[in-house]
Amino acid sequence: MQPSIKDKVEIAKSYIDKGFNAVFVLKTVKLSRSTYYYSLSVEGKEKAKPKGGKPKGYSLDNEYKKICDEQIKEFIMESIDGDALNYGYRKITYHLRRYYNLKINQKKVYRLCKELGILKDQRVIKPKLKRTIAVNRTITGSNQLWEMDIKYGYVQGEDKFFYLLNLIDVFDRSIIGYHMGLHCEAKDAAALLRKCLIKRNLFEEGASRPVIRTDNGPQFVNYKFSECCEEIKVEHERIPVKTPNKNAHIESFHRILEDDCLKINEFQTYAEAYETVNDFMEFYNNRRLHSSLRFMAPNEFYDLHFGENQTNIQIRV
Template sequence: MLLNIVGLKSSTYYRWRSLIDQSLKPIKRNEGVIPGFSYMNDKPFKKVYDIYIQKYIKDILNDEYGKFYGYKKITAVLREKYNLKINKKKVYRLMALMGVLKSERKHIKQYKRICKNHEIKASNVLWEMDTKYIYIAETRQVAYLASIIDIFDRSIISCVLSLSPNSESAKEALLKALYSRKIKGKSKNLTIRTDNGSQFIAHDFEKLCINEKITHERIPAKSPNYNAHIESYHRYFQDECLAGKLFKNFEEAEEIIINYVNGYNTKRIHSAIGYRTPDAFYTLKNSSFKDSLVVRL
């Protein structure tokens, strides 16, 4: 009634009142603003200004493996290597200001079937194996890379490059993995999971699994989600090792691939294992940290 008397719209009045209410609220310190510095963990009163943090971010991104990191992994490296007390949201904002944010991958859900849950509490319990095609440009050959990943510690424990995707290369990769983990002849609790490729359903490969008392699981047709960890690794391998490269010959391809795998195990951190490298996590398998992690698939 009063608004009608003075000829004022109710929407105008309530908008004006909300502005007045906001102006009377106490202003919180640094609300929504990057403060311009962060503190160190071991020196809580020592400030590290953002200009130096941005330099650290550039140094991480200039690394051979760090250039593929997103803001969450950059945050983990800043905390671990540079001893900074910093929030991932601030790292996101700084990287946005620098124009170095990675574009997020679009996850397209293609398969509705869900894998049966298993609890893996140790290394050398479940391995996944698959083959990746490698094109050698100058010789116009197609090579085949057989790789094995331990799904608990994310290590690539074996890889064999060959010019034929036969059972011999698959057997060589499996034997190499057994010797690498020092469980040759002691692998009765091990399960290896593959697709239905000809090299994996071959009699020779099955015979090796039986002799070593390894349980061989073959995933259902058209269900790569059952082999999700090795499929994910091959995606990163394609983007970080193969993209933009033209191999001259088999030997060059093998050398570059082996160097990448060594760096993947010793330098590249993984969020699934506490932002550690696979090698660093594997050395902690007897610690209390291992007991706190359960891999479900």
């Protein structure tokens, strides 16, 4: 029986350590010098652990700006509602690179699609939710139309994103409620909607409910949010893909939030971000003047015209 390479290395090493000529010993045991010295170099060393860890939570675009995973999920949902309807995750990857200028690989797109439950085989098995398209409306009073959407913030000191889910009344511009957290799911959107109905005394039996308008984000196309709207008898309509003008009032608020709060503050901790945003929301609702509200603050305007239909103030959306 021929000795193994490992046995030959051990035999050769024992003789060389005793002072025998290395070239003569290796020739005798029929072992090449490279094999012998390589075996000595790796002896006792453990195999290095594969690199890996927790996903970063964001990707970069072509301008090296950080785009958080929740925003990328919205891009994916927009894509499959549009040109990428029948795409698998590989084609979606190239779609994101071409039309959203993202630096992203197929493994990450696969993970995000799996989290959304829209991988090709799952999308065939799972029936698609009935979608109600947003229609043109004329708003003459509070609590007739509410808009809901997500804004993303960044904590520089902790290198992570946070999410702001805001709900605005189109007529009086009040931010009735908001959810802020490191995660934002369909259950958070449903809880926020319930909280806002309670806050405005619209949860009682027989109360007239507002229409809730959203985009096509994963939180709003989820079955949990749809079931919540059916249960509390709220009509939910979604804007067509790539038409943010149909959600203009919440988008306008997010621009104010970005310019007056998020952009001018470099947060070092999430607690600091939470306190700053909370202070801004209080300022916006109670002290910030709106020219469209006859230079009143949103809550002041709401209190003045509570329960009224204004024929001289009409908002077409």
